[in-house]
Amino acid sequence: MGQSSCVSASTQRGAYSHGHEVQIILKAIHAAAPAVLQESFDGERETVRQLLDTDGDSGRTLLEPVHANADRRKAWKSAFEKLGAVEAARTAYDTYAFEGEWLRPGLRLLYGLVPKDAATEVDYAFFLDLAMHASISKRRVQAAAEAIANKEASSGRSLTPAERRRAIGAVIVQHIGSPQMKHDRMARNVIYSVDEIGGLSEEERDAWLRRSGLRASDCGLSDSRLYQPQFLNPNSPSPTAAERISPTKEVQPPLPEAGIPTVSGGSPDLPAEAVERVRQQFAGRPAHYMAQRCTPTTYPNWEGLPLQRCEYSVTDETGTKSATVILLNAPPEQLARWVVRTCIEAKGSSDPPCTDRLVNHIQSASGAQFPVAGIVFEDLVGPNGKAPRDGVFEVYVFRDGVTVGIRELRNQTTAQPSAEQIKASLESEVVSVGQYARIQSTTVDDYRANGGTENVGTQDHRTLTWLKVVRESYQKAWGTDRNELMIAWARRHLE
Numbered sequence: 001m002g003q004s005s006c007v008s009a010s011t012q013r014g015a016y017s018h019g020h021e022v023q024i025i026l027k028a029i030h031a032a033a034p035a036v037l038q039e040s041f042d043g044e045r046e047t048v049r050q051l052l053d054t055d056g057d058s059g060r061t062l063l064e065p066v067h068a069n070a071d072r073r074k075a076w077k078s079a080f081e082k083l084g085a086v087e088a089a090r091t092a093y094d095t096y097a098f099e100g101e102w103l104r105p106g107l108r109l110l111y112g113l114v115p116k117d118a119a120t121e122v123d124y125a126f127f128l129d130l131a132m133h134a135s136i137s138k139r140r141v142q143a144a145a146e147a148i149a150n151k152e153a154s155s156g157r158s159l160t161p162a163e164r165r166r167a168i169g170a171v172i173v174q175h176i177g178s179p180q181m182k183h184d185r186m187a188r189n190v191i192y193s194v195d196e197i198g199g200l201s202e203e204e205r206d207a208w209l210r211r212s213g214l215r216a217s218d219c220g221l222s223d224s225r226l227y228q229p230q231f232l233n234p235n236s237p238s239p240t241a242a243e244r245i246s247p248t249k250e251v252q253p254p255l256p257e258a259g260i261p262t263v264s265g266g267s268p269d270l271p272a273e274a275v276e277r278v279r280q281q282f283a284g285r286p287a288h289y290m291a292q293r294c295t296p297t298t299y300p301n302w303e304g305l306p307l308q309r310c311e312y313s314v315t316d317e318t319g320t321k322s323a324t325v326i327l328l329n330a331p332p333e334q335l336a337r338w339v340v341r342t343c344i345e346a347k348g349s350s351d352p353p354c355t356d357r358l359v360n361h362i363q364s365a366s367g368a369q370f371p372v373a374g375i376v377f378e379d380l381v382g383p384n385g386k387a388p389r390d391g392v393f394e395v396y397v398f399r400d401g402v403t404v405g406i407r408e409l410r411n412q413t414t415a416q417p418s419a420e421q422i423k424a425s426l427e428s429e430v431v432s433v434g435q436y437a438r439i440q441s442t443t444v445d446d447y448r449a450n451g452g453t454e455n456v457g458t459q460d461h462r463t464l465t466w467l468k469v470v471r472e473s474y475q476k477a478w479g480t481d482r483n484e485l486m487i488a489w490a491r492r493h494l495e
Contacts, residue, residue: 021102022063023051028092029083036089040082044075103128106136107229113144113168118161120223122216126165126192134172134185144171161223162196169193187211195479196223200304213296213306217479218331270340270481274350278336281359288369289314290325290376299326299372301400301471305478307372314377316392321416324426325374325398328474330439335368338483345482346490354494358440358486361493365441370474371398375409375417375425385412397425400471403434433462437470442485450488 030037030052041048050062066072083089097103110127111119130136147167152159159167169189176182187207190200195217200208216222290312297309305328313322330338339362343354362368369376377393394412396403408424409417417425435443444456444466457463470485477483 021096023054025093025096027052028096029086029089032092033086033088036083036086040079040086041076044072044079103131106131109136109138109141110168111228113141113148113164114161115158117226117228119226119228120161121221121225121227122192122195122223123161123165124227124229125216125219125221126169126189129188129192130168130172133188134176140171140175143175144168147171160196162193165189166193166197183207184211192216194304194306197304205298205303209296209298215306218306270337270344271350274340274355275333275336277352278339278355278359279332281356282332282335282368285363285368288327288329288367290327290369290371291329294327297326302328302372302475305475314393316379318392318414319416321377321393323375323377323395323417324422325376326372326426328370328372328478329368330370330478334479335362337481338477338486341481342483342486342490343494345487346494357494358490362440365436366439368439370401370438372401373399373426375422376403381412399430400467401438401474402436402467402470404430404467405432405434407431430464430467433457433464433466435459435462437466437473437485440486440489442470442489446488446492447485449492450484452488 026037026048037048038045044066047062047066054062066076083093107127110130111123114123144167147170148159148164151163151167166189169185169192173182173185173189176185183203184207186204187210190204190208191212191214194200194208195215290310291308292310292312294308294310297307299307308327308329310325310327311322312325313320315321339355339358340350342358343350347354374397376396376398378396379389379391379393380396381394382388382390383392392414394414395409395417396411397406397409398404403411405411406424406428408428409421437443443459444452444462445459447454447456447469452469454465454469455463456466456469473483473485477486
């Protein structure tokens with residue numbers, strides 16, 4: 001209650017595992033507002049009454065049947081959501097969690113692993129998750145400290161915040177006996193490092209995607225902002241309610257060593273006003289039309305990124321057509337940072353004449369949608385295969401953000417693709433490569449003019465290497481302020 005959604009996404013399950021904590025919190029809520037429990041737990045009142053009347057380990061015993069029954073688990077989740085909207089319930093939870101001895105001792109130990117005054121927002125969310133769902137002891141924290149020291153000694157440098165969290169998480173996982181709980185802890189650990197660190201193991205990636213596929217940045221958290229909770233300061237009085245994560249100080253992430261991805265989050269040199277102006281422009285645009293019925297997925301050469309497999313439909317005068325596409329769409333904040341950085345590098349200014357034109361161009365070229373693989377429906381041509389458009393969606397197969405040709409399905413056809421053709425759009429061999437790289441329609445000529453040296457072919461005859469260049473450029477840009485192919489387009493086309 002009242003915490004980051006990255007943490008709260010897993011609190012319900014933890015609640016059933018910690019029956020004693022649930023007992024204490026529900027008793028406090030009952031003492032402050034008895035009617036609240038009656039209204040929230042309709043249908044489960046008898047179990048709640050038993051919890052209020054008992055003490056000790058019996059709470060966990062009472063709640064085990066709840067966790068084992070999908071319908072009852074759903075009912076309790078709904079009840080917790082109702083309690084989260086009631087101030088008296090939030091206060092009871094916060095008081096026990098942060099003023100008492102439930103979470104604060106573990107948090108104090110975990111913060112000892114971070115250099116003084118260097119803890120970030122993401123650190124707080126990660127430590128809160130660990131304190132709530134893992135057993136934090138001095139022995140485990142000492143093992144984590146040794147793991148961090150060993151990694152720093154072998155690399156000859158200090159670890160980045162995400163690397164430090166990954167080392168801590170690995171130690172916690174090692175001390176878990178239950179395979180199911182180990183898998184669950186591994187999935188949650190990934191949330192707090194994947195924005196910076198790719199290269200997940202198959203087990204990590206599978207656990208993460210099955211559980212949530214969330215990233216800390218999805219919850220608005222960044223390592224670019226320092227955060228130290230006040231209640232951990234021994235000279236400060238205990239708070240009356242849990243502190244919400246709130247940016248306190250901007251900090252430039254440490255420069256990455258060669259081969260280490262740039263830390264997610266923005267560089268403080270980007271003008272905040274310009275970033276917010278552009279963010280609002282993207283946020284106010286129509287929703288991504290392909291982002292329908294989406295679920296987390298993976299795809300070869302795109303491991304560790306939050307891909308979405310979308311089963312979407314479009315309707316035109318010929319009827320409704322459906323297809324599958326795998327997307328990696330950047331959120332408005334990410335798009336805004338790319339645009340502002342591009343305008344500064346290409347034109348020396350982040351003023352509206354540059355950013356507005358680039359935003360409009362991106363929207364026109366792609367709707368800011370990046371298809372990793374699959375079918376994209378677009379109305380680009382008329383019945384003769386040339387302009388003008390005729391209001392009928394054509395089929396275009398994509399790989400790595402570029403239109404491609406495959407043997408099983410011809411681009412610009414207007415018929416509903418078969419199940420075999422949809423499967424082929426995701427899996428079949430690429431036999432030809434299109435010109436334009438999403439999301440801003442960069443061409444091979446733009447790439448070369450910007451200093452590109454890979455053998456991507458010519459404007460008329462592109463090689464498969466063009467796909468590799470586009471893929472690696474987009475992956476490198478993800479989670480950073482700089483999109484090299486966007487800058488390449490801007491340098492040639494923005495006046």
